[in-house]
Amino acid sequence: MLQFLTGVLFITILSSTLLLLLPAEKEEEFLPLVKMAMGIWIIHSITRIFGHSLF
Amino acid sequence: MMPMLESVIGTVLSSFIIVIISTFMALLLDFLFPSFSRWTRTFLFFIVLTVVLYPAYEHLQMIRSITQTVATMFISVYPLLTASILASGGSFSMLNFQPAMLLFANGAVILSDKILIPMLSAALLFDIVSRFHPAIPFTRMSDLLRGSLIGLVSALVAAYSIFITAGGTISWALTGVTSEPIKKLISQNIPLVGSFMTDSLGAIGRYSSGASVFIGAWLIVTIWSVALLPTLKTLLTGFLYRWTAALIEPFANEDITGILDDIGKTLFVLCAVSFLVAFAFIYTALFTVILVKLITVVK
Numbered sequence: 001m002l003q004f005l006t007g008v009l010f011i012t013i014l015s016s017t018l019l020l021l022l023p024a025e026k027e028e029e030f031l032p033l034v035k036m037a038m039g040i041w042i043i044h045s046i047t048r049i050f051g052h053s054l055f
Numbered sequence: 056m057m058p059m060l061e062s063v064i065g066t067v068l069s070s071f072i073i074v075i076i077s078t079f080m081a082l083l084l085d086f087l088f089p090s091f092s093r094w095t096r097t098f099l100f101f102i103v104l105t106v107v108l109y110p111a112y113e114h115l116q117m118i119r120s121i122t123q124t125v126a127t128m129f130i131s132v133y134p135l136l137t138a139s140i141l142a143s144g145g146s147f148s149m150l151n152f153q154p155a156m157l158l159f160a161n162g163a164v165i166l167s168d169k170i171l172i173p174m175l176s177a178a179l180l181f182d183i184v185s186r187f188h189p190a191i192p193f194t195r196m197s198d199l200l201r202g203s204l205i206g207l208v209s210a211l212v213a214a215y216s217i218f219i220t221a222g223g224t225i226s227w228a229l230t231g232v233t234s235e236p237i238k239k240l241i242s243q244n245i246p247l248v249g250s251f252m253t254d255s256l257g258a259i260g261r262y263s264s265g266a267s268v269f270i271g272a273w274l275i276v277t278i279w280s281v282a283l284l285p286t287l288k289t290l291l292t293g294f295l296y297r298w299t300a301a302l303i304e305p306f307a308n309e310d311i312t313g314i315l316d317d318i319g320k321t322l323f324v325l326c327a328v329s330f331l332v333a334f335a336f337i338y339t340a341l342f343t344v345i346l347v348k349l350i351t352v353v354k
Contacts, residue, residue, distance in 0.1 A: 001177070005180055008181075008184055008193070009184065011191075012184045012187060015188065015191075016097070016187060016188050020093055020094065020097060031190050034188075034191060038191050
């Protein structure tokens, strides 16, 4: 649980810092990447609960 | 009552004044440097978080330490109580002693220490993440966590009240026409946990009025106020969060008011958790006092 929360917090802070640094027109391209990263992290955490591993 | 009120408001109010002033400063900065607005929002968010999270975190710590104290008290008193009940036989049967109640109370205290408070902190974190980064929302997750916590706590209190009322001899003097409007008022005006609070208050009241014959009304009042003080403090702080959110809404960013509102909601749930712990505390304290009284009377 703690690991999952730490990952969520890390992705959020990293992506929002990058969003601040990127120019406004690049934001549209960057947001799907952030969503993908969060999705991979959530699926990875869920599969780990059931004893499997994505990587 | 008043010193408690002053101490609660005094510690929390200063941080809320910082929030109000910094929100206004951010508004000015936005007006003067419009191109800088994204950075202003981020900085304001971090300032508000650092200032506002501390009182909420302090309350979490307070409830956790109280829970631990109550758990230790249970574990130390339980063998003594059971032994004396076995020894004294007849006199305790009047009080409808149910060992399952102690088991429930102990379980609830451990549950709130190991599950409820970590879940509440996780809900708080999800709220912050979804406000800070609206593109990745976790609002459903935090609502789910809070909702299941409320469900768990109210189910536990329902189980308590079933165990208490199953005996039959215990009745609450305040149930009746007079207390109904007050109960209605509480359950409608305290968001999320109001109806739960009135229900469990009824259950505690039913039990303690049965015991007041043995230990006296003043002692019951003392035990009640000692047990319910942390709950009242948490409730008051939760309301202060929502008041601040309401106050700054016209000129502040939606994120800032939203995060204040969310922390207020989480504190209301924490209030319900502390209510459960207070319930366990009242139960143990009453039984210990009755035990001591009976032992001294017999001698």
